[in-house]
Amino acid sequence: MSIEFSSKFAKNLSLPKHQQSVSATITALASAAEQISQLCARGPLESAFGALAGTANSDGDQQKALDVRTDEIITAALKTVPVAYYASEEQDDIITLDESQPLAVASDPLDGSSNIDTNVSIGTIFAVFPKAETAEASFLRVGTDQLCAGFFVYGPQTSLVITTGDGTELYVLDRTDNVFKLAIAEMHIPEDAHEFAINASNTRHWDASIRAYIEECQHGEAGPLGAKQNMRWIGSLVADANRILMRGGIFLYPEDDRNGYEHGRLRLLYEAAPVAFIIEQAGGSATDGHTRILEKSLKTLHQRIPFIFGSKNQVKRVMYHKR
Numbered sequence: 001m002s003i004e005f006s007s008k009f010a011k012n013l014s015l016p017k018h019q020q021s022v023s024a025t026i027t028a029l030a031s032a033a034e035q036i037s038q039l040c041a042r043g044p045l046e047s048a049f050g051a052l053a054g055t056a057n058s059d060g061d062q063q064k065a066l067d068v069r070t071d072e073i074i075t076a077a078l079k080t081v082p083v084a085y086y087a088s089e090e091q092d093d094i095i096t097l098d099e100s101q102p103l104a105v106a107s108d109p110l111d112g113s114s115n116i117d118t119n120v121s122i123g124t125i126f127a128v129f130p131k132a133e134t135a136e137a138s139f140l141r142v143g144t145d146q147l148c149a150g151f152f153v154y155g156p157q158t159s160l161v162i163t164t165g166d167g168t169e170l171y172v173l174d175r176t177d178n179v180f181k182l183a184i185a186e187m188h189i190p191e192d193a194h195e196f197a198i199n200a201s202n203t204r205h206w207d208a209s210i211r212a213y214i215e216e217c218q219h220g221e222a223g224p225l226g227a228k229q230n231m232r233w234i235g236s237l238v239a240d241a242n243r244i245l246m247r248g249g250i251f252l253y254p255e256d257d258r259n260g261y262e263h264g265r266l267r268l269l270y271e272a273a274p275v276a277f278i279i280e281q282a283g284g285s286a287t288d289g290h291t292r293i294l295e296k297s298l299k300t301l302h303q304r305i306p307f308i309f310g311s312k313n314q315v316k317r318v319m320y321h322k323r
């Protein structure tokens with residue numbers, strides 16, 4: 001397994017701040033992703049696929065056997081590259097791999113895992129930071145400190161969306177020679193689009209601003225947006241983000257009045273910060289409704305955050321209601 005990095009990407013990765021170590025780390029993650037995609041592709045043929053592991057992660061979410069297995073695969077891959085610390089959505093605490101190394105990696109090893117047994121696209125999200133003084137300080141920081149962020153999607157295609165802060169690229173795994181190949185060199189999210197994604201079963205729990213925006217969407221051409229707004233909700237962040245990268249639209253997982261959802265559902269470190277970096281680099285916006293996600297400072301490892309991202313003007317309209 002290898003990646004044919006674009007010349008722009010390879011040039012950026014050779015900058016001194018990357019110390020050659022980021023490209024090795026991405027390649028190791030891609031190799032792990034290839035293994036995970038094989039497990040996902042075998043689906044129910046794989047023993048214990050989708051079965052509950054009988055454990056819960058630090059957020060209290062039930063872990064599935066595949067959540068645990070993918071975390072082991074990612075950990076093993078990171079042990080082979082210059083990574084000091086690994087923070088996983090599936091682990092309570094940071095894992096120290098080799099303190100002498102220059103990088104820290106955060107990952108949601110299997111995002112969208114409640115979709116495992118339904119044969120819907122799921123994925124692995126990761127963020128790469130330069131190591132700081134301590135393990136904690138390596139992750140408790142702002143998203144703008146990321147050197148690189150990406151996600152793999154295990155769907156009809158196994159793909160990698162990635163940024164190092166100079167645009168967002170899409171690679172697709174070519175099974176004929178097992179190489180991730182460049183498919184789109186410059187992903188671009190249109191500023192205006194007519195699609196929205198939200199779990200509407202939570203309508204009664206939203207605040208007035210979210211209700212106002214979704215009502216505008218539902219009024220379509222008859223409302224203030226002046227055009228029909230289509231709805232899509234896959235319920236797998238990587239799949240919804242991938243669609244928005246391909247054709248625009250907006251994703252919302254806002255805070256609501258359910259217990260435990262006061263700050264939304266998604267995690268700042270493992271999900272929102274890396275996806276926000278990718279989205280902004282493709283010309284979109286990513287906020288918590290008020291502030292740019294990448295400027296939010298992480299206070300605790302598993303912190304949640306309201307997450308609203310996608311086409312600039314759609315995100316702007318939600319922020320207008322949030323004033």
Ligand code: FDP
Nearest residue numbers: 111112113114115199235236237266
């Ligand atoms: P999952 O729990 O299946 O891993 O962050 C987790 C996530 O899925 C996202 O991928 C997805 O967007 C969201 O949760 C779905 O949440 P709801 O089930 O509340 O809609």
